[in-house]
Amino acid sequence: MNIGSTDRGAEKYAIDCKYLKRTIDRERPDPYAMLCTHIIRDDKDCIGPFLEDIETECGLWEPNTELVNRQKNRL
Numbered sequence: 001m002n003i004g005s006t007d008r009g010a011e012k013y014a015i016d017c018k019y020l021k022r023t024i025d026r027e028r029p030d031p032y033a034m035l036c037t038h039i040i041r042d043d044k045d046c047i048g049p050f051l052e053d054i055e056t057e058c059g060l061w062e063p064n065t066e067l068v069n070r071q072k073n074r075l
């Protein structure tokens with residue numbers, strides 16, 4: 001885990017994971033659901049966290065297309 005970094009190209013934030021699916025679930029007290037589409041987690045809640053500058057410890061994390069493109073643009 002790396003806390004306090006501002007390098008969004010190298011860190012593993014849950015919000016940048018390609019398996020993350022953000023959706024609305026009106027059955028929940030907080031309807032904004034963050035689900036994991038990885039085959040192992042099968043649409044369960046993403047482990048997060050979704051706090052600024054705190055990386056995920058999820059071993060399944062992979063960068064989404066937006067992050068890959070941001071990393072390419074830095075080269």
Ligand code: SF4
Nearest residue numbers: 017036046047058060
């Ligand atoms: S649980 Fe892991 S693999 Fe699934 S969306 Fe969250 S960070 Fe990505």
